[in-house]
Amino acid sequence: MARPISFDPELALEKAMELFxxxxxxxxxxxxxxxxxxLNRHSLYARYGSKFGLLKAALKRYREVVMDRIKEVLxxxxxxxxxxxxxxxxRKPEGEEGVFRDMLERGCFALRMTAEMRDNHPDLxxxxxxxxxxxxxxxxxxxxxxxxxxEFRQDRTPEDLAAVLVGGFxx
Numbered sequence: 001m002a003r004p005i006s007f008d009p010e011l012a013l014e015k016a017m018e019l020f021x022x023x024x025x026x027x028x029x030x031x032x033x034x035x036x037x038x039l040n041r042h043s044l045y046a047r048y049g050s051k052f053g054l055l056k057a058a059l060k061r062y063r064e065v066v067m068d069r070i071k072e073v074l075x076x077x078x079x080x081x082x083x084x085x086x087x088x089x090x091r092k093p094e095g096e097e098g099v100f101r102d103m104l105e106r107g108c109f110a111l112r113m114t115a116e117m118r119d120n121h122p123d124l125x126x127x128x129x130x131x132x133x134x135x136x137x138x139x140x141x142x143x144x145x146x147x148x149x150x151e152f153r154q155d156r157t158p159e160d161l162a163a164v165l166v167g168g169f170x171x
Contacts, residue, residue, distance in 0.1 A: 008038075009047070010061075011037075011038075012037040012038065012039050013054075013057055013058050013061045014061075015036045015037045015038075016033055016036070016037055016054050016055070016057075016058045017058040017059075017061065017062055017109060018036070019032060019033065019036050020055055020058060020109075020113060021102065021106055021109045021112065022106070024112075024116055025051075025052075025055055025113060025116055025117060026116065028051075030044065030051055033051065033054065052121070055113065055117075056124075058109075059109070059110055059113060059124070059127065062099065062109050062110060063110060063127075063131050065098075065099050066099060066100075066131075067131070067134065067135070069090065069099075069100070070087060070090075070135060070138065071138065073086045073087045073090065074087060074138050074139070074141075074142050079146070079149065079151060080142045080143065080145045080146030080149060080151050080152070081146055081151045081152070083142055084139070084142060084143070084146070084165070087139075087169070088165075088169065091103065091104060091169065110124075110127075110128050110131065111128065114127075114128045132166055135162075135166050135169070136159065136162040136163055136166050137162075139158075139161075139162035139165050139166065140157075140158040140159045140161075140162040141158075143158040143161050143162055144158040
């Protein structure tokens with residue numbers, strides 16, 4: 001019979017993400033993870049397989065949190081222009097708390113980890129590209145509606161305009 005989980009997986013992921021984000025993957029030891037998250041070594045390896053497995057889980061959680069908030073803003077009330085302005089406002093210093101505030105202070109967690117790990121783990125770049133593509137698709141849908149309503153220029157495709165916005169948003 002399996003033992004019940006004695007830690008909060010979401011909180012452990014948040015704390016691991018904080019460690020990796022603030023110090024970088026290579027500067028964080030397994031002992032650092034154990035101390036910060038409350039995971040014991042057995043739980044860490046049983047649940048995530050490795051330190052890298054924990055990083056991948058933290059990156060997945062980060063992308064989910066960011067994309068959930070983006071979807072909420074882009075599908076919220078207002079015109080297409082207002083919804084995109086609301087999205088961009090997430091990156092203002094006086095704006096959003098949480099992960100978006102951290103992005104302003106430290107840059108994008110996914111970009112940082114992908115850059116640090118790209119030589120040994122090019123698959124992280126694929127995950128980041130997929131995330132960017134999803135964001136572009138969401139933005140293009142809103143831009144297309146805004147073009148139809150006369151809010152945005154029509155001499156560029158919604159996909160081209162969305163690509164420009166994504167580049168600025170993620171950096």
